[in-house]
Amino acid sequence: MKLLFWISSVAAVVVMGLVVTGFPAEAHHSSAPFYDDAQEVEVVGTVTGFNFRNPHSFLYIEGENDDGEMVEWEVELGAAVSMSRRGWTRETIKAGDPIRVVGNPSRAPGTHGLCCAELTQPDGSPIQLVRVGNDEVPLRLVAVIRTTAEE
Amino acid sequence: MRETDSPLFSRSLVCLVSAVALLSVSIGGSPVGVTAQTAEADVPDLVGVWNGGGRVRPVNGPNMPWTSDNFPMLNGRGVAFQGVFDEAIAPKYDCVPSSLPALPYDPYFMEVVQWPDRVMFRYEKDDVLRSVWLDGREPPLNEYTVQGFSVGHYEGDALVVETTQFVFDITGFDDYNGIPSSQLKKVTERYWREGEELRMTLTVEDPLFLREPASYTTRWLPAPEGYKLNTYECDAEDARRAVKYMIPKYR
Numbered sequence: 001m002k003l004l005f006w007i008s009s010v011a012a013v014v015v016m017g018l019v020v021t022g023f024p025a026e027a028h029h030s031s032a033p034f035y036d037d038a039q040e041v042e043v044v045g046t047v048t049g050f051n052f053r054n055p056h057s058f059l060y061i062e063g064e065n066d067d068g069e070m071v072e073w074e075v076e077l078g079a080a081v082s083m084s085r086r087g088w089t090r091e092t093i094k095a096g097d098p099i100r101v102v103g104n105p106s107r108a109p110g111t112h113g114l115c116c117a118e119l120t121q122p123d124g125s126p127i128q129l130v131r132v133g134n135d136e137v138p139l140r141l142v143a144v145i146r147t148t149a150e151e
Numbered sequence: 152m153r154e155t156d157s158p159l160f161s162r163s164l165v166c167l168v169s170a171v172a173l174l175s176v177s178i179g180g181s182p183v184g185v186t187a188q189t190a191e192a193d194v195p196d197l198v199g200v201w202n203g204g205g206r207v208r209p210v211n212g213p214n215m216p217w218t219s220d221n222f223p224m225l226n227g228r229g230v231a232f233q234g235v236f237d238e239a240i241a242p243k244y245d246c247v248p249s250s251l252p253a254l255p256y257d258p259y260f261m262e263v264v265q266w267p268d269r270v271m272f273r274y275e276k277d278d279v280l281r282s283v284w285l286d287g288r289e290p291p292l293n294e295y296t297v298q299g300f301s302v303g304h305y306e307g308d309a310l311v312v313e314t315t316q317f318v319f320d321i322t323g324f325d326d327y328n329g330i331p332s333s334q335l336k337k338v339t340e341r342y343w344r345e346g347e348e349l350r351m352t353l354t355v356e357d358p359l360f361l362r363e364p365a366s367y368t369t370r371w372l373p374a375p376e377g378y379k380l381n382t383y384e385c386d387a388e389d390a391r392r393a394v395k396y397m398i399p400k401y402r
Contacts, residue, residue, distance in 0.1 A: 029238075029241070029243065029244075029326060029327075029393075030212060030213060030326075030327050032213075033238050033397045033398075034393050034394075034396040034397050035396065051386075051389060053384075053386040053389045054383045054384060054385050054386060054389070055243070055246075055383075055385055055386075055389065055390050056389055056390070056392070056393065057389075058389060058392060074392070076392075076393050079383075081259065081275055081276075081381045081382075081383055082204070082258070082259065084381060085204070106393075106396035107396055107397060107398050108395060108396050108397060108398055111395060111396050113393060113395075113396040115393075
């Protein structure tokens with residue numbers, strides 16, 4: 001019986017698992033003037049910093065640009081106040097973490113901004129499961145989906 | 152020992168004085184506390200922390216809550232202003248708080264607090280606190296602010312809030328459409344309960360830019376038990392950080 005409950009719980013976690021996704025347009029501004037949603041860029045690199053703030057958090061990644069040069073990418077995420085309701089903290093991602101980001105590139109030439117990004121481990125596996133209901137779940141098992149939900 | 156020093160006598164005297172005081176309150180009319188309790192019993196219960204996030208209603212954007220059905224009819228001045236507006240100079244990139252009519256639709260939580268002479272709306276977004284005065288006071292002359300001056304009254308089961316005295320705001324309509332608002336802006340909010348939901352219809356008027364009033368209706372759900380609003384503490388550097396990613400409108 002206990003085993004069945006455990007299996008059910010894990011199944012629920014898999015189904016309800018939250019996303020490690022960037023949310024650029026959290027009632028502060030539209031992403032369209034800043035980022036080109038017709039293009040998608042993939043960056044694999046190392047986290048150099050994470051500003052967990054309002055109105056938008058930013059993640060800094062050292063990775064290659066189109067020319068193969070190492071540059072610092074600036075990934076715009078959601079408001080800390082909203083991300084915290086999904087279980088994020090300023091410790092969720094740390095400098096030195098390997099990471100893969102897929103998102104829309106910034107419009108201004110010569111800039112290296114990204115938004116609306118999906119964040120995963122370099123091999124595409126999830127970074128972490130942040131929260132299910134009111135419980136923080138310490139499993140690294142999560143479906144990655146794209147959503148615009150704020151919470 | 153004198154009789155008046157007796158503890159029993161002292162307690163009796165205190166009880167007698169208290170009883171006389173209570174009696175005088177009952178006979179003497181309506182001191183503040185009694186009036187407040189009566190008022191509280193009559194007003195709709197809007198108090199609490201409310202969830203206005205993306206799981207409760209569609210997240211705001213260029214077409215939300217202003218859709219093709221309720222998008223405001225701009226006059227010539229409004230259209231011209233919208234045409235020259237440059238997103239890069241929007242005050243929000245300097246942490247100027249959102250205001251009406253956009254603020255209540257921002258996808259965050261808010262708290263409603265009821266006092267005898269006012270209702271307070273505290274928003275997680277931008278740490279905004281609005282006071283809605285119920286005591287009949289008039290707006291102060293020549294005092295214009297980002298959030299305006301709000302007065303309220305109850306109509307049946309609804310709280311009706313009227314806000315005027317706004318500053319001229321180059322993005323005073325919303326965060327997305329480059330529509331300004333003027334000192335003539337007037338916003339009317341009607342709040343009521345439907346079951347566990349808090350609902351609101353908001354109407355905005357601004358004859359300087361709008362041909363006619365525009366309205367939207369939305370809702371909140373109760374926040375999870377025990378939820379406390381987070382502080383926003385807008386960071387001025389992060390607020391402006393992404394502006395460099397835009398193609399400049401004017402060179």
